[in-house]
Amino acid sequence: MNCYDCNQEHVERVALGVCHICGAGLCTDHTRETKQSVKINQAFFARVTVDPLQRGLLCLKCGDSMEAKNQAQHSPLKAHN
Numbered sequence: 001m002n003c004y005d006c007n008q009e010h011v012e013r014v015a016l017g018v019c020h021i022c023g024a025g026l027c028t029d030h031t032r033e034t035k036q037s038v039k040i041n042q043a044f045f046a047r048v049t050v051d052p053l054q055r056g057l058l059c060l061k062c063g064d065s066m067e068a069k070n071q072a073q074h075s076p077l078k079a080h081n
């Protein structure tokens with residue numbers, strides 16, 4: 001499989017990973033690595049974060065979209081008007 005984004009730029013480059021959202025093949029230049037904490041429930045409802053963090057691979061577009069989504073979710077609510 002070749003990198004999808006390189007292909008858009010008419011370049012042929014072998015993909016080293018796959019975006020886990022859109023499924024596009026990714027070369028290293030078009031990959032964004034994410035680190036997600038994984039929490040598990042333990043006794044007495046204690047939430048414990050597992051080490052190491054979970055790795056995720058995203059293309060740059062899905063990475064940007066994810067970032068925008070996180071920012072929107074974490075920004076204070078605005079009045080509906």
Ligand SMILES: [Zn+2]
Pocket residue numbers: 003004005006007013026027028029030
């Ligand atoms: Zn590429």
Ligand SMILES: [Zn+2]
Pocket residue numbers: 019020021022023024058059060061062063
């Ligand atoms: Zn993607």
